[in-house]
Amino acid sequence: MTCKKNIRIIAGFVLLSVTVLIFFFMNLVKGSSSISLHDTISALTGGDVPISVHRIIIDIRLPRCLAAMILGGALAVSGFLLQCFFGNPIAGPYVLGISSGAKLAVALAMIFSLKNGIILGSGVMVLASFIGSLISMGLILLMSGKVRNMAQLIISGVMIGYVCSSITELAVTFADDSNIVNLHNWSMGTFSGTDWEDIRYMSVIVFTAFIAAFFISKPLGAYQLGEKYASNMGVNIKLFRIVLILLSSVLSACVTAFAGPVSFVGVAVPHLMKSLFGTSRPLIIIPASFLGGAVVCMACDFVARILFAPVELSISTVTAFFGAPVVIMIMLKRNRQRGSV
């Protein structure tokens, strides 16, 4: 049995890694100008290619693809942490309004800086986004103390999300004309326009948080049984809750700062990974969610770029299309289980 389980886990990770590689190259090769796989690889390895090809691959497609990979992973891990925290399988940064809070904070920061002619660095953006996330998270925590019901918590989150979004829209409407286009694109969610500086910031933040999340997988596993059991097993609940909130907020804030709000990846991917691996052990699901989130975001970004090229779709349009059915599936499955118990 243990052997069979191990094989499933290894096979799962191999599958995910291969899929990551496939989408990585697909995203590099495909686009408005087609570049052969051979040229792509030479561009990556510093081989002899025309300068235009080099620029397209190294300066445009590669950073965008890496952003989708890193941020997708961050989102899914953040979603998994939130699900453990709230003991709620449809929790995630987007449905709980955390992404929208971050979006609002970033939009305000951008508008303010543009008015005053300051150009914001990536670091400041992440910080604003993090503050926005924490404020939303704080509101959700307040509500979670009042509502014990899973659905009510999600509805509260969605409502917070709507309020934040409407304020953001308002702010965008009154922003300087010349910047509206940029801001508007960003507020819909997109990986385009990522540069290497962004990549450096996001990779440092996301990987640090990811490693930290991986290292709390043991207490997280205890926490899945509920706070009381976790505390009986020797987990310092107060400290652990703070760490969990900070980590999930940092991860989702980082995504929002660079790519805007991306919907449903945080909810759907951890669930798909639990089904794929047949377990909810954090030690496995955290890295699996990272890879899975990377795959899903790269795939969705691929669709967003290619489907109606040269018109690009916003990333959330695509992720929602694939992610929302998964959420419905989770709810139906839970209902069935409740019926049988």
Place this chain on the structure above:
Amino acid sequence: MLRAEELSVGYGRKIVVSGVSFEVKAGEVISIIGPNGAGKSTILKTIASQLPLLSGKVHIGEKIISEMSEKELSRKMSLMLTERINSEMMTCYDIAATGRYPYTGMFGILEKEDRKIVEESMSLTGISYLRDVDFRNISDGQRQCVMLARAIAQEPEVMLLDEPTSFLDIDHKLELLTLLRKLARDKQIAVVMTIHELDLAQRFSDKVLCIKDAKADKYGTPELVFSGSYINDLYSIKNGTFEPLYGSSEPKRVEGTPDVFVIGGGGCGIPVYHKLQREGIPFAAGIIHENDIDYPLAKHLAVKLVSERAYEPISEQNYNKALEMMRVCSKVIFCTEKIGAMNQKNLLLKETAEKEGKIVILPHEI
């Protein structure tokens, strides 16, 4: 093993229960009983260090709990709660294995030794066959056994259980408590549990701690606690009574002028008393010996009762008393099946009733 000295427990500054002292030796089971909201679970939660201790001391062996680290405590004390856990894609084995948490390393990976202990715990609680089944798909009884296996796998010296028998049917209650006693004895674990089923508390605990009106009221052996009308006082029972001899809850007596006289004894009276009570008919009963199995119930339910001292033949005086009582009734139920030297006069009573033209209902007619 576990010793509590003058505990005050509660939330924040609000004391819910005070004056709680008890001692549980290895292998012993103590039950905490008391009305709803008395603070039974609060005591457990405080001992488990989930609520701060407001005053007093809890010792495990030589050590004081408040001076132990979380990790140290988690190796000595395990917990089993009433609330259902919200597991997702976890097999029963996975759940039981969480008991090893305090012993595993950084990433919580089970070593060979850990796996052996988990398997053993599962076989002790008789759930090995559930090892690969999803925890969400098993019955309440099985679920409690899995949680018990988890608690055992933690290799505790002290085990705290909050209402372990809630939601279980009668056989599963007995199974769980029998198992618990056996585990406590075999593994030398000190067990503290809260429980609502008084009959089970009476039979399965070595000591009983009673909580009433924000303090520990009585503490001692079940024989001490379950005697006389103490339980009625403890729960302020107004709607009936608890009979410690039967371990049963009995409904309220139907008051009024009795029109039915029941001649019982030897256990034949019990179903008749119950039936009359159900139908709301006040009745008198006689002549029951004080050591008769019918006696405690007759005392609770009959409006009037004539009784005789244990092992004595029915006296003339008591016979006359019963006769008088019977004469004002129009119906007599004679349910006694055996007549001997001691209750000879009950037969006489019946014959008089027949002579005086009362409706006499015999055992086979009831």
